[in-house]
Amino acid sequence: MQLLFTLLQTLLDGIMLGGVYAVLAVGLSLVFGVMHIVNFAHAEFMMIGMFIGWLCWHYLGLDPMLGAFVALVVTFFFGMLVQRFLIRPILGAPQVAQIFLTVGLLFALENAALMIMGAEFRSVTTPYQTQSVILFASGPERLLVGMDKLYAFLMALASGAAVWLFLNKTRFGTAMRATSQDPMAAKLMGVNTNLMYAVAFGLGVGVTAFGGSVVLPYITASPAIGTSFAVLMFTVVVLGGLGSVTGAIIGGIAVGLIQSFSALVLPIQLQNLALFAVFILTLALRPEGLVARRRS
Amino acid sequence: MTRSHPLARLLLVATIAALAVVPLFLDPFGYALRILCLMLLFGALGQAWNIVGGLANQISLGHAAYFGIGAYSSTILFGSFGLTPILGAVVGAVLASIFALLLSIPTLRLKGHYFALATLAAGEMARIVANSWTSVTGGPVGISVPFRPEAGPWALQFETALPNYYLFFAAFLIVTLIFWRVKTSAFGYRLRAIKENEIAAEVVGVDTYRVKLQASVLSAALTAVLGTLYAQFQFFFDPDTIFGVATISVKMALIAILGGVGTIFGPWVGALVIIPLEELANSWLGNSLAGLSQFTYGVLLIVVILLNPRGLISLAETLRDRLSRRNGQ
Amino acid sequence: MTQKTKTTLLMTRRQALIAGSAAALAAPLYARSSFAQSNVINVGVIQPLSGANAQFGINSRNGIQLVADEINANGGIAALGGAQINLVISDATSNPTQAATVAQRMMSQDNVVAVLGAFASSLTLAISEVTERRRVPLLTMSFADQVTGRGFRNIFQVVSKASALGGATVTHTRDLARANGTEISRIAIMYEDTAYGTAQANGLRNSAAANGIEVVMDEAYPLGITDVSPLINQLRRTEAQVVFPVSYLNDSLLIIRNMRQQGITTPTVGGAAGYIIPDFRNGLGDLSENVLSISPAAYDQAPDYTDRFRDRFGYFMVHEAQEHAACMGVLASALEIAGEANPQAIREVLASTTFDQGWATVMSGGRIAFDETGLNIHAVPMMVQWRGDELVTVAPSEYAKAEAVWNA
Amino acid sequence: MAQDSLSPPLLQVDGLTGGYGALPVLHDLSLQVGTREFVAVIGANTAGKSTLLRAISGLLPKVSGRILFEGQDLTAMPAHEIAGLGIAHVPEGRHVFPDMSVEENLLMGGYARKDPAGAKRTLEHVYTLFPRLRERRQQAAGSMSGGEQQMVAVGRGLMLEPKLLILDEPSLGLAPLVVEEMHQRFLDIHRAGVTVLLVEQNVSLALHSAERAYVMSSGRIELEGAARALLHDDRIRRAYLGI
């Protein structure tokens, strides 16, 4: 009985966490999928989103779940500018140049945040942070989920769905997918591919910033926070298959589950060791990710 | 090299002579000497990375794993068994080679971004192991190289940094020489063929898998030896630093790339620019506003790549080509 | 160790000649900072001003700046003709290699008489390798056991060792519980796998063993953990009477909130760092009330001094600022006694004097004296407890400013 | 059949020179296509036929000379704006969007339409023309056979209701029966009033379908004439088989 509860609780924790990873990584996947650029600075936009969420909470009294929308809009436009002036010039450059330009961007953004926001850890206080929903209880055993995680998970789900709908059900989104699959043909259809790239980058970093604000109730904002999520985001995206939205969601849940279940058999200290081993093996055996694209 | 211009050759000899003599006139404990040491160390690291990253275009972001293995191997063996770091370096090189071999099984067929990400993760795995395996590595607190002056030069420990400097200098020249030998040998031809067109290379008879493997192992072993030298110079390190993504892996690659990836003088130029640049940024801006120095560093990186994605040395090459053309070539 | 200093002196004639001539050549460059010519004493301050530890580095710098400004405003170092303290502040960027380079630079170019720093033990350990060889005193509040455990002669640590901090956490907790009628026999330890976390957990573990207390959970977790649920799930299944989390702010908040979510009311005793900064209170609000933590120093022990910090910077004097201020205070006193701005003269004074004047008194016991390893023998870890926006010392009893509230 | 000599041509190319790198593929090339004409361009591999088409639809960055469409100069216009003028280019190799469904592919074809509402009607028209696509409307285009993909590509071009339909090697790699079928559709399309510019390696088919043809070689126009006449021209046979 206790074992069953442990397993179920672990499953639940893994899924909740994975949903959040998914929303953080969807944007990275989008950027890669459309532009075939690996953006090493991507996690910094999560940090920016967290700070925007925190500022909205601190000065406007907005809950981070609402501040997330402000973060989305602000970083969307910021991302478009970054794409226009930094990313577009290197779209055709060798991969080394792409890698190190985005690494430079990582340094610049992290330290710009340090200069603007200072080094303090910024945390929000909300009533639901300490509340939880008990899904099932039997004797001393309980199956529960924290409200902060639940809200973040639902927001993540909603934003994932919104991105999916945008890409699949709108004219503009369809054009963006077309650009990612065959930019030449898309041009011939009348698609302004440069605009698509800019919007894809803006949206990609915007969604990640949205995710940053959404996790604010249980992760503290600081300029260096991005770095600790960077490798994790890449793991999610690679597991799911670079460039696919559904892949990022499945990859996110997979990483969440690997982390939570590995804690049952390994010391928690080694949870990322397990994760990275899975990551490297996935790359080796299925470079297209766990969720293969339909293309033959 | 076959195309080297007499002026370039003169410059090369002058540089080496200057590097050999100048430290004698510097404070043997001093800051300038330390900066020169770090320049040579990172120049050599960039050069070691260049063998696999530059010649074969396998962009590794996990070389810190080899560096750390080298540093930990010699330090632990010296601390626990009194084994001279000279032999410790050999053990480290062997262990790093084994790690490179194991890592190559899943990664060597990967290309570009995928290879970079896989090696990044591998470097992180090494860090996690060093961090958790406290009984052997001392764990997150880090490890100090025991000071044993009685062991003499066999311990590679010196009162001043001058002998360290000459060790780094020798290492730098040796790694450069190895790189040059590799680049101009049949092996180098094969590596370049892989870099430029892997399928064509196979079809004209290059065993691409084997060649990449050899390059990885060589690069790993050299990096590990440099790890030992670093440990004997710095005397203290911890897992986060020695296996650092930004502090070691990315920096190694950056030095090779910024200078001009795959070129013999690329890492020289890279180290010559990056190490002093970091220092100047730190000493001028380090206290004016927290983060300003690192911010400047990042912005400079972006600017350099936007201006010239092929690296600084290509500027010199353009210049050289112009010169040689004028000389009636 | 004496062997080591001896060999240091064995600089060959040739080397000395060369070094001398090089110095002569370079002399104009140093003119602006040379203490011999102007009435200024350069003191090196190396702190992580960027990167993950930036907040603590900045707090530390603030503490040192406050003391230096006060000294200068009061006429400088009297014994040196009113020489002004000039802080040479540098960013260690949370990277030990950089920290060592910065130390080297300060000694070569700025002729600093001493170095203060550098919060994180990895940085301090790296700096100490340089200061030891250059024979310049290094005053620190880093508390990993290794800092004073290597036989170095030029390192001075104003706070207790990590193992002592960990040990005191257990004994104080046991005593507080006992006073409230509870006998502690089972505890849980969870700590981040950094130098700080591991060292302190070691102290907790050893002290528990020495006191016959069973450790029913002993779990390290990676820095930057995103979900502590597995830890708290595990805690729930143990019968621990007290939980000792050793962590920085983010994890502290995560742990406390997650415990509350799961309805776990096991008393929590923090391991300094994230538990004793204003952000802890800001992040948790009322949940922070009565949370206990160990602290290497407590600002309510010397309110006359620490209130000046609050007045200037707007928040209470966090422990790293207080301890670094003490370092600066000790150094100033040592300069007065030594009467010369010579690093080795200062070292001798530091090693042989009990400092009970000025900012040296803000440390526990009101004075500082270093033993032969460089450890402050008067340092006593404090148990503090959150009351509203403030921290109050509740143990050891001779320092307590209020009665502890048990079972918060 | 011949173009109306009074009205200006729909498409006029004058002195076009250009290529990809330093070396031009097209050399001072001129041709014109009249409104409602069906013009074929034939020629051996590497003659520069595809390059010519890419230049017209704006995919070739470096060109000199003039390309006029309804009197508007296209040479400096970005590709996505050219589509908006009513030029649908069905590229060589089909270039369908592989992960999209057939219907999504087709709807993408109407992306540049001025009247998005009319797309529904055109979609019906395309489905009538290619019933196979209606059957497979939800299938991912990348998973279809070559012939079906070609139908998608052509249908996608038609979705624009183009004034000019450019077809680049539509029979490449397709089975003979499919090729025949495809050309019947081209004739239908042309009969419905669309101007067609066809590049085709299947000389016979091209010349049977088109009204007028140009023969290209090494980036230049070698021959021009009525398709029927060229069909019996022995020079073509020689150019192709080297006999």
Add this chain to the structure above:
Amino acid sequence: MSALLEIRHVTRRFGGLVANSDVSFDVAPGEIVGLIGPNGAGKTTLFNALVGIYPPSEGEVIFNGQPIAGWKPHRIAKAGLTKTFQNVALFAESTVLDNVVTGGLVNRSLPEARALAARILDRVGLRAIADKRAGDLSFPERARVEVARALCTEPKLLLLDEVMAALTPIEMEEIITLVRGLRDEGMTFVVVEHHMKAVMKLCERLVVLNFGEKIADGTPEQITRNQKVLDAYLGAGFSTDAEAH
């Protein structure tokens, strides 16, 4: 005389697509065989299957008495079978000389490879541009470097994939002379070429592929009269029309 290369029922699939289907033919030592067929007929795929880039899904390839299907390309190259690339795949950043030398390393030391490469450059007429960066060359020059690099592996059998595309008639003539000369020294060739005039001139025998299948095998005269081939090339109907004319 036994065949140098025997292709037995080779089929190559990519997913559901069959690029080559049950192709069989032999190449005797010293032959120059033309492999022709319309675009998309599967000629390059067959070459790739032979040299091991995309090994055959089914069927056997016997080269010089050894079954080589499934070997890695470098091993096949070492055995004496290599090819040139249709869309030139040179080592663009390297010099012409270095490109060619790389080929020579398959069975020789570096100095030997250098010497051989120098001789080949002379022979192929590339000596003057030996130090140029391969990426800077014109298309016809690059095609020749392709040939030179392949020759430097000293193949017994060389597969030439459209090396004469975009060459002037004089340049074509040079290549034909070169290939003839090498054949006279004992080399064997299979040639894919679109330029029919050149093919007819160079090859003694032609194999025709269409839709991945072999549809004809014979002398150039036989092939040009073969109705299936004419249909494949010009479309059914063209030849009849022409005949009627």
